[in-house]
């Protein structure tokens with residue numbers, strides 16, 4: 001038994017001269033909702049396709065539920081995958097479309113379709129045909145298809161891309177429910193980091209095929225907390241001044257003489273005044289809002305245009 005659902009070692013995919021995935025190491029633990037984040041073209045789909053055997057890696061290893069090599073295909077039966085919206089028949093209903101795939105894939109049990117439709121809140125769509133579905137409904141039908149074999153591990157490639165805010169919330173709640181009630185481990189990719197907020201328990205940031213960082217949601221939240229950042233000549237003296245004059249206790253000292261304060265967020269002037277009056281050399285001070293997207297952009301070196 002293993003608590004690691006997916007691990008990749010040196011996973012690489014080369015298209016001609018281009019490395020779509022470059023020695024990617026990622027680890028998804030049991031019960032996690034893993035947010036794979038990267039801009040368009042970063043390599044997210046390529047990774048998901050390699051894990052789900054839709055494309056062959058150039059190099060590297062994939063471990064699913066602890067198994068690798070020849071054992072992998074057996075473990076892939078425990079996964080459900082959604083890469084782009086699957087092709088459904090426009091003139092068939094949700095039920096008819098899923099029944100078609102159920103028979104095609106040899107999934108036993110007629111009740112399966114009703115069960116997954118229920119799970120994705122599409123049980124009441126009756127005679128409505130796929131062509132009249134909203135994008136949110138289409139994505140949920142895609143999710144239903146991925147759920148048909150009762151997977152322990154779901155891999156979803158940009159499933160909330162293009163959904164309206166309401167659709168995003170609906171989809172997010174579905175995933176949270178699956179994770180909570182069925183203990184389904186989920187890997188979900190997105191190019192918009194805040195889309196995964198309140199959902200992912202862990203993040204992997206990818207750019208140009210390279211895994212830049214894996215970080216827990218909690219650690220990321222800590223890093224992205226709203227704060228006042230003050231650059232000073234003497235951080236220890238500055239901290240003492242702030243403790244004594246403003247009773248500030250929640251702060252941290254970072255390299256580069258940087259002080260980060262998590263109190264008095266709406267009073268940066270009072271902080272500046274206290275520092276100056278306390279004899280601290282204040283080089284700069286600014287308020288920083290909580291912003292996940294800024295964190296990601298700072299990691300990949302700002303916005304670049306393809």
Ligand SMILES: Nc1ncnc2c1ncn2[C@@H]1O[C@H](COP(=O)(O)OP(=O)(O)OP(=O)(O)O)[C@@H](O)[C@H]1O
Nearest residue numbers: 015020038039040041042043044045046047158191
């Ligand atoms: N079949 C292919 N042949 C050649 N190049 C490819 C192929 N598939 C992907 N690529 C290239 O590999 C890189 C990574 O693509 P990939 O689709 O994995 O990125 P992504 O992060 O999923 O982005 P998107 O959200 O736009 O799909 C891109 O530069 C893409 O052009």
